[in-house]
Amino acid sequence: MGPTLAFIENNFHHYNAGSLARATRDYIAHLEQGGKMLVSLAGAMSSARLGKTLAPMIREGKIHAISCTGANLEESIFRLVAHTHYKNFPDYRYFRKEDDNAILEAGHRRVTDMSIPENEAFRKVEPLIFEEWKKADREGSAFLPHEYFYKLLATPGIEKFYDGDPAECWLLEAYKKNLPIIVGGWEDSTLGNIFASYCYKGKVNPDVVKGGIRYMMWLYDVYPELAKDGPGLGFFQIGGGLAGDFPICVVPSIKYDLERDVRPWGYFCQISDSVTSFGSYSGATPNEKITWDKLTVNTPMHVIESDATIVAPLVFQAVLEAGQ
Secondary structure, three states, X not given: OOHHHHHHHHHXXXXXXXXXXXXXXXXXXXXXXXXXXXXXXXXXXXXXXOHHHHHHHHHOOOOOEEEXXXXXXHHHHHHHHHHHHOEEOOOHHHOOHXXXXXXXXXXXXXXXXXXXXXXXXXHHHHHHHHHHHHHHHHHOOOEOHHHHHHHHHOOXXXXXXXXXXXXXXXXXXXXXXXXXXXXXXXXXXXXXXXXXXXXXXXXXOHHHEOOHHHHHHHHHHHHHHHOOOOOOEEEEEEOOHHHHHHHHOHHHHHHHHOOOOOOOOOEEEEEOOOOOOOOOOOOOOHHHHHHHOOOOOOOOEEEEOOOHHHHHHHHHHHHHHHXX
């Protein structure tokens, strides 16, 4: 038992602390039994520097697939190329509208207590990825959104653009392992909006980027391969929304729409502060997913109603130490 898990076991017993302890133990057990794990990322986890523990988890083989929003995909790269240009705003709770307008005029885009620099992040990556879109257009090719980011990271000399610590870039580690990444709704991102503008101006064909349907079709083949060993593929969900709901649906879709046998999800944990309410997916308890055949009565299920920026690094660090 590593020091982080020892601390958790000694201090976290009840309420959300107890849920964290049980979820962590089951995550470790799932891997020890030969299972694999998918992690979904909602919110602004990349900008919050979750890569400090997420990247080592990928590097050490504790995560085997990622589902994320388009924002989390690109913001991992933004941190890599513009880290020293980010600004922190610990007093954001006391800001006036005029304070935020000053941030806008300085060329920054605030996310709670920090901001992303437009020129050093968005505009630095834009021409690089635009070249990949144009190349695909010339060749009559089409790729999934994350594959363009993998192509970008494979570009000779890309290292000269690095400004942050490469060891903290989870997308770079995912690229090195060719990790499956699912990005439903990629167009809901800064680079997705930029891509739409290029298409509108006739500079690139919108068909060079494959959409969500292609992702689900791809996942039909990826999921069974990842789920074939041990207790199967687990699902560690940070936040809610599309990043979580889209990939988890692959199991009932394979079962009912393709009419094929498929292994159920082998583990489930959700970190969220959404209150259980009528119609809210983010606030739904895991057992609701049983009725949709996403989980079963035998799936280990956990909900940790807390701040993912606190909880996820604790869980990840404990899992990392358990394998040492």
